[in-house]
Amino acid sequence: MAPTMDNNTTTITTVEIIKEMPEEAHPMKGGDDLNSYSQNSCYQKGVIEAAKAVIVEAVHEKMxxxxxxxxxxxxxxxxRIADFGCSTGPNTFFAMQNIVEVVDNRYKSLLKNQQVEFHVYFNDHANNDFNMLFRSLPQNRDYFAAGAPGSFYSRVFPKASLHFAHCSYALHWLSKVPKEIQDKNSPAYNKGRIHYTGTEKQVVKAYFSQFQKDLDSFLKARAQEIVGGGLMVIQIPGLPSGEVLFSRTGAGMLHALLGSSLMDLVNMGIISEESVDSFNLPQYHPSIEELEMLIEMNGSFTLEKIGALNHPMKNLAFDAQMTSLQVRAIMEGILTKQFGDKILDQLFEIYTNKLQENYIVFDKEIRKDADLFLILKRKIN
Ligand SMILES: C[S@@+](CC[C@H](N)C(=O)[O-])C[C@H]1O[C@@H](n2cnc3c(N)ncnc32)[C@H](O)[C@@H]1O
Known part of the structure; x- marks a missing residue:
């Protein structure tokens, strides 16, 4: 609480102190070795490439x-631009360079003799490999760079300090696993699986409810930080339109096979069944309708556009080995926390074989997965 002078009377106003909520953090595999995120994130890079046209449209038509x-x-x-959930690069650099160039061109078309300066903030959890990120910052970048550690479900920046926010392939990570699905006495207890399939109503409900809370926290924090009229572009893996079960999507099947690979380790006596039962992935893949409803309920942003991206890799044949390496780069942190790192090589050998055995199904289903994009504009109060 801080006393302030207001209309010649002394009033007490609440000063919002920004405290990071205690929550789970599962950064991607750091460094740049063969198993690192920086070497195994070409799918996410494809998302950023596919979203280039969205950024151009947002800057030219909505700003x-x-x-x-x-x-x-x-x-x-x-x-000022911020990338929320940037990881270690290089994808974040492609996205930020693209935004800088598009915005710079718009300024140049209006102001012939004035050079605008850009400040780019890279946000992720504090235990993200920021050293790797800073070491690999492009030499010839057209912006000043800074790190902004902390969960994006809380405030990360001062009020009205950002002109453009970006978030790619990060907002499907929940702040925590919904507690009901780990409670043996709850109807939402998720025994024998590590994620939702879409058929167990109580489990899906618990996941959706956590996503609803988290997205609202994210939007509330960004609403404070982004200037009125400022833009936010989000890419998020979502559910394809229609009555599709998550278990019928490529992502859903990737998670189900990871669960069954863990169960193979249980059957081999390497890990306990209990350890798999108490392990769940804190991720939710929303539908367009759910996103529209939650943004409307939050009320701080207008949803200027929402849709599905045309991912360039969907035209390529499914590659089991590469997919396995990508899943490992994403999941290694969270798996190590639960099971230790000794099981990783064996687990991913089993996993790669399962992906290969299911090649035909994956080759078909991965194509149907929806990579959603959203253009949001901060309402002017
Ligand atoms: C799959 S990576 C995507 C990285 C990058 N945006 C890209 O497109 O390559 C997801 C990132 O989101 C980050 N993340 C997840 N939840 C977060 C949170 N609550 N606050 C900040 N970062 C978060 C993870 O640590 C991870 O680095």
Missing amino acids: DLENNIITTFDPSKPF
Whole structure:
């Protein structure tokens, strides 16, 4: 609480103190070795490539530069961009360079003789490999760079300090596993599986409810940080349109086979059944309808556009080995926390074989997965 002078009377106003909520953090595999995220994230890179056109459209059609050039988008002050859930690179660098170039071109078309400066903030959990990120920052970048550690489900930036927010392939990570699904006495107890399939109603409900809370926290925090009229572009793996069960998507099947590979280790006596029963992935893949409803309920942003991206890798044949390496780079942290790192090589050998055995199914189903994009604009209060 801080006393402030208001209309010549002393009033007490609440100063919002930003405390990071205690929550789970599962950063991607750091470094740049063969199993690292930086070497195994070409699917996420494809998402960023596919979203390039979305960013161009957002900046050209949704950012009202002309009418706010001496206020919100004053070119004598830095234009501030943040990437929420940036990981270690290099994907975040492609995304940030693209945003900088598109915004810079718009400024240039309006102001012939003024050079706008850009400040890019890279956000992720504090235990993300930021050293790797900073070491590999592009030499020829057109922006100043800074790290912004902390969960994006809390405040990360000061009020009205960002002009553009970006978040790719990160918002499907929940702040925690919903507690009901780990409670043996709850109807939502998720025994024998590590994720939801879409048929166990109580389990899906618990996951959705956690996603609803988390997305609302994310939007509330960003609503404070983004200037009125500022934009946010999000890419998130989602559920394809129609009555599709998560278990029938490529992502759902990847998770189910990871669960069954863990069960193979149980049957071989390497890990306990109890350890698998108490392990669940904190991820939710929303539908377009769910996102529309939650953004509307939050009320701080207008949803300017939502849709599915045309991912370039969907035209390529399914590659079991590469997919296994990608899943390992994402999941190694969370698996190590639960089972230790000794099981990893064996687990992913089993997993790769299972992916290979199911080649035909994956080759078909992965194509149907929906990589969703959203363009949001901060309402002007
Ligand atoms: C799959 S990676 C995506 C990285 C990058 N955006 C890309 O497209 O390659 C997801 C990232 O989101 C981060 N993440 C997940 N939950 C987060 C949270 N609550 N706050 C900040 N970062 C988070 C993870 O640590 C991870 O680095």
